Amino acid sequence: MMSMAICRVRAALLSLSNHKSSLISSSSSSSSxxxxxxxQFESVGFIGLGNMGSRMVNNLLKAGYNVTVHDINCNAMKKxxxxxxxxxxxxFEVAEASDVVITMLPSSSHVFDVFxxxxxxxQGGNPLRPWLLIDSSTIDPQTSRKLSVTVSKxxxxxxKDNLVIPVMLDAPVSGGVLAAExxxxxxxxxxxxxxxxxxxxxxxSMGKNTIYCGKxxxxxxxxxxxxxxxxxxxxxVSEALALGQSLGISASxxxxxxxxxxxRCWSSxxxxxxxxxxxGAPSSRNYDGGFASKLMxxxxxxxxxxxxxxxxxxxxxxxxxxILEPRLGWTRIIDKTYCCCPD
Numbered sequence: 001m002m003s004m005a006i007c008r009v010r011a012a013l014l015s016l017s018n019h020k021s022s023l024i025s026s027s028s029s030s031s032s033x034x035x036x037x038x039x040q041f042e043s044v045g046f047i048g049l050g051n052m053g054s055r056m057v058n059n060l061l062k063a064g065y066n067v068t069v070h071d072i073n074c075n076a077m078k079k080x081x082x083x084x085x086x087x088x089x090x091x092f093e094v095a096e097a098s099d100v101v102i103t104m105l106p107s108s109s110h111v112f113d114v115f116x117x118x119x120x121x122x123q124g125g126n127p128l129r130p131w132l133l134i135d136s137s138t139i140d141p142q143t144s145r146k147l148s149v150t151v152s153k154x155x156x157x158x159x160k161d162n163l164v165i166p167v168m169l170d171a172p173v174s175g176g177v178l179a180a181e182x183x184x185x186x187x188x189x190x191x192x193x194x195x196x197x198x199x200x201x202x203x204x205s206m207g208k209n210t211i212y213c214g215k216x217x218x219x220x221x222x223x224x225x226x227x228x229x230x231x232x233x234x235x236x237v238s239e240a241l242a243l244g245q246s247l248g249i250s251a252s253x254x255x256x257x258x259x260x261x262x263x264r265c266w267s268s269x270x271x272x273x274x275x276x277x278x279x280g281a282p283s284s285r286n287y288d289g290g291f292a293s294k295l296m297x298x299x300x301x302x303x304x305x306x307x308x309x310x311x312x313x314x315x316x317x318x319x320x321x322x323i324l325e326p327r328l329g330w331t332r333i334i335d336k337t338y339c340c341c342p343d
Contacts, residue, residue: 041201044202111135141306167195184208186210189203228300232316
């Protein structure tokens, strides 16, 4: 089923280009991108206006895109409506107003509901206006792949540069709230390479890096592996800073050691967990705007479940979950050091 869906998508996208599918050289990539008219990116729908999504929308607006938004939180939508940004009551209404729709939601169930629910993007299997659906949520690869197949079975409202079926990309991000605000996110993208190349300017209006990861679901797979590594490193940095302070070394001094030595990582040099060590980090803002600890626990659960599905053991993932999952929050490891952002 998956291979048939991929073939349908690929055949439709290749009809937009005079080149063959292996888009490796810069000249063939440019030709593929040009095969999509600029009008196909004029109207962008965005669903999910939380800490990440709201900042991504702001950058789309700065880049000149016409954006329509939706969120179940009316207050979140009001912040944009007062700016003159169109808001819609349902995902389906967003789809009806958009050429491309981006979703940024908390969990797999939220994404599935927004896509397939009674008032979802794919409402009733009706022909769709948007030719491209991009999910930037952190969800399990299996859900991304199921949705990609479902989307490939839909039809478009009229042909769009010979494209007759919509395309889905899973494109989760890394960098957190600070990168979302600065427009420096990294996008990990799974799905059609031709669609990825065509959408690259859209991604770069919200981020600075785009990495093509392969087939549908591979972007989601890359993201949960990235967050698995980050969670374990954050726990390690926090424990080491706590131990160091107990042994009489200040967190600032020890951080300088880490960042000049082999312990250097994102958790030490960009997102330091100790208040007052790093200006601008959530820990120095009373953890305001940081990556919610319950979401980190959720991502570890996604990694653990994915590992279980393929029969792979991940002992460090399991141990990290023992610390995080019971409370769904990263509280104190010991009194002097915090981990990420307490709920």
